[in-house]
Amino acid sequence: MQDQVWQLEWNDKLSVGIDDIDVEHRHFIELINGLNRAILDRMDISEIRRRMQLILDDAAQHFAHEEALFAAWHYPDADEHAKYHRQATAAFQEIMARLSDKHTESEWIEAGLKVKQLLVEHLITEDMKYRDYFKAHKQAAAS
Secondary structure, eight states: OHHHHHOOOOOGGGOOSOHHHHHHHHHHHHHHHHHHHHHHTTOOHHHHHHHHHHHHHHHHHHHHHHHHHHHHTTOTTHHHHHHHHHHHHHHHHHHHHHHTTOOOHHHHHHHHHHHHHHHHHIIIIIHHHHHHHHHHHHHHHHO
C-alpha cells in the first residue's frame, strides 16, 4: 500500500500537447518513481543522492528546453515561468544540500516527498499555464 502512495503515473491530464515536452514529463515521472523506490527499499544514501542529482540535471535541461520554446513562440508569460524555474531549481538544490548531513529514514522520506511535490507542481500547475498558448501556436504552424 505504501508503494502506491509514492507511485506516480502518467495520464492524459498531464499532457501539454507538445510531444517533446510530454516525453520529458514522462521521464520525470520515471525518475521520481525511481527515487521513491530507492527510498522505500532503503538503498544506500549515495544511490539516493545520485538519483536526486539525475532529477536536478534533467530538470535543468527540461527548463532550458521550455524556455527555448517560450522564446520561439513569443510566450507572453515567459519571464514569470522562467522565474518559477529558478525558484524550483533553488528549492531542489536546497533540499539536496540539507540531505548531506541527514541519515534518518524519516528525513529521506521527507526529502523525497518534497522533490515529488516540486515536480508535480511543475507538471500540473506551472506547465498547464502555457498548454493552451502552445497548442494554438502548434496548430497555427501546422496550417
